[in-house]
Amino acid sequence: MRTLLLLLLLLCLPCAALAEGFSGYAELKGFAYGERFPGEPYGAGWGTLYSKWEQRLAESQFTASLRAEWLTWPQTSPLVFDPADRKLRRPPLSVPELWLRVPLAPSHDLEFGRFQLGWGKTDGYSPADAFLPRDVTDPFADEKLPLWAVRLSGQEENLRYQAVLVPVTTPWRLPPLGTRNAPIASGALPKGTRFQEEDDAPPLPGFAALRLLATHGDWDLGVWARSGVRPAPILEFSLDPALQNGPVPVISVGRRYPREHGVGVEVSRVAGPYVVRGEAAALFSADPELGDALIGTLSVERGFGDGTLLVTLAGNAIDPPVDPTLLFDRGLLPALIVAWNQTEEWGAWKLVWDCGLKRGDGLLKGEVGYNLTDTWKVTVGGDLPYGSERGPLGALHGARRLMAALRRSW
Amino acid sequence: MTRKGFKSLLLLLAAALLLPLCTAPALAAPDARALLKESESRHRTKTQQYSGDLTVVNKEGKVRKKGWNSYRQGYAGDSKNLIRFTDPPEVKGVGFLSLPRPGSDNPDQWLYLPSMKRERRIAPQDRDASFVGTDFNYEDMEEFDHEKYKVALQGEETLDGQPCWVISAIPLEKGSKSIYQKLILYLRKDILYLVREDLIRKGDKEPAKRLVLSDIKNVEGHYVAARMEMTDLKKGSHTTVTLKQISFNRPQPASRFTLQNLTREGGD
Known part of the structure; x- marks a missing residue:
């Protein structure tokens, strides 16, 4: 309650900017679900x-x-020190960024601390980017988690490089299993099954990666390689007899983080009014449940007046050894992603359609943002997952919702 | 929003610098082409940088503002440009880089979005599209190249007490990509600087929009309009651009116009 009052106070403050170099926002967001x-x-x-x-x-x-957050549901973790986002639940206080960039030469930088990475070329789905840790506590928000890392980057003529070393694994953060936001329990287990999630510490070493980029005429080209711990967990379910004391089964869920090695290529080309982007990645793992993957994506973007249409097709040529929904970033493949973004005089709106081509499930998402002023914005929208409950999006049918948000930026 | 803003801003700058058409008052028989050529040659600068504020007022009086920093090296079609938004908060840090490509009318352009943490190549924009709901569209922002127009001296007129040459400009190319069939340019006689431009759309007889350049200053030996206002005469809305901290011919670091620099958050 105290946090809420603080947020309300900040929302009402007339300050345009607290001081030079400071920016931020306060936001109140509400969700109304369509199903009990x-x-x-x-x-x-x-x-x-x-x-x-x-x-x-x-x-x-x-x-x-610094981000302070208050959630009525799902619950955040207690106020704990979790500087690398390694705990199971979203902390009420977090440090999304804490980094220093030092120039080594005019076009060469060393950056270290906590920051986000953004790799790849294709929008909607990028195999170079998809493995990076996400917080899917809100399964309809693509919220990437920052990493503790060291990055060396630079450019000579038309060639660029990025070398990244991540000494600590920041794992994917999942919603509480068995809730409307966690598709994993859908239909596969007896009704009422409870999950006891073990807060296993993810492994300390993270991963290392190298990316080389070149620009030539209409073409942007890139290759990358990475090796290390995959941030998305493999869930391990077990039925501990000692926990079966009630009327419903209790399943223990542990997490392990296999190593994975990957190489990929990325390309982008301007063709008249279109921008065509493509990626291919080969991913190798000795883990029997993760297996290998050969992922390709192709996207086309076109502007129409004040709007942009983006169509992306993504697929994995190798069938995973387990249900792909358990592999998170590969769960929806093959998939078609269509997005329309439109800028208006009063704000903006967007429509997104994620469609799983194998199981026929998908998600329709709509959002309208109205700028009350340059610093106050109201956003309303909805998320409508549909289709087979065996698919990662169809399983979220219980999370169909309407959303409204009020944001004050400074 | 973003994508439109950057190119526009770039082009706004062009409007401020390239449209200041100057001539020699001593010319005996003013010729529109000669005036425009002379203007271009006199106003060339090697580099330019400034901070800009943009205010959009719609017909209901609702006001929105944006701010950015702009850096240019080179001139006209050979220029390198970097724009970094500073305001409002939701677009702060968004960057736009435009690099000329030899032998092509279209420069290479990239956008950096802090929310995505990566740069994106972007395609040339729809010429009739406005950006972020302003009264400028992409064609308005393009550098005025008189060689692509049939120009003619229409007469003389006095604007705000300043005698002006009036020049008409009609796209030369048949089936031109231009959304306008004619531009009417007003040049101040004393400094031969563009102070007004009426834009007549294809199929129209009356101007659809009017660009007024004012607060003309002499900065480091170069004339520049520190204020530009585009009015949509049909919609009743207007967009004002003001330039601050303008400087010319200041050496620019070679690394400023690189993708490495574009992706530097918190950088220029």
Whole structure:
């Protein structure tokens, strides 16, 4: 309650900018669900306070940000020190950014600390980017988690490079299993099954990766390689007899993080009014449940006046050894992703259609943002998963919802 | 939103610098082409940088603002441009880089979106598309190249007490890509700087939009309009651009116009 009052106070403050170098936002978001889910409310509210500080230190750049959050559902973790987002649940306080960039030469930088990576070329789905850890506590928000890492990057003529070393694994954060936001329990287990999730510490070493990029005429080309721990867990279910004391089964869920090696190519080309992007990646793992993958994506983008249409096709040429929904970033493949973004005088709106081509499930998403002023914005929207409950999106039918948000930026 | 803003801003700059058409008052028989050529040659600068504010006022009086920093090296079709948004908060840090490509009318353009943490190549924009709901569209932002127009001196007129040459410009190319059939340019006689432009759409007889350039300053020996206002005469809305901290011919670091720099968050 105290957090809510603080958020309301900040929303009402007339400050345009607290100080030079500071920015951020306060946001109140509400969800109304279309279906009753046992033990869960029809609605939920999220309050977020985000503040960012950017400071130039001679030729270097320092950036730090802090996020405070209050969720009515699902519950956040207690106030614990979780600087690498390694705990099971979303912490009420987190540090999304804390990094320093030091120039080694005019076009060569060393960056270290906590920051987000963004790799790949194709939108909607990129095999170079998809393995990076996400927080899917809200399964309809593509929220990438930052990493503790060291990055060396630079450019000579038309060639660029990025070398990244991630010493600590930041794992994917999943919603509480068995809830409307977690598709894993859907239909496969007796009704009422409870999950006891073990807060296993993910392995300490993360991964290392190298990316080389080149530009030539209309073409942007890239190759990458990475090796190390895969941030998406393999879930291990077990039925511990000692826990079977009630009327419903209790299943223990552990997590392990296999190693995976990958190489990939990426390409982008301007062709008249179109931008065509493509990626291919080969991923290798000795883990019998993860297996190998050969993932390809192709996307086309075209502007129409004040709108942009984006169509992406993604697929995996190798069938996974387990149900692909258990592999998270590969769960929906093969998939078609269509997105329309439109800018209006008063704000913007978008429509997104994610379609799983194998199981026929999908997600229709719509969002309208209205700019009350340059700093106040109202957003309303809805998420409509549909189709087979065996698919990762169809299984989320209990999470169909309407959303409304009010944001004050500074 | 973003994508439109960057190119537009770039082109706004072009409007401020390339449209300042100057001539020699001593020319005995003013010729539109000669005036335009002379203007272009006199106003060339090696580099330019400024901070810009953009205000959009719609017909209901609702006001929206944006801010950005702009850096240019080179001139006209050979220029390298970097734009970094500073305001409002939701677009802060968004960057746009445009690099000329030899032998092509279309420069290479990339956008950096902090939310995606990566740069994206973008395609040339629809010429009739406005950006972020402003009264400018992409064609308005393009550098005015008089060689692509049939130009003719229409007469003289006084605007705000300043005698002006009035020049008409009609796209030369048959079936031109231009969304306009004619532009009417007003040049101040004393400094031969563009102070007004009426834009007549294809199929129209009256101007659809009017660009007014004012607050003309002499900065480091170069004339520049620190204020530009585009009015949509049909919609009743207008967009104002003001330039601050303008400087010319200041050496630009070679690394400024690179993709490496575009992706530097918190950088120029």
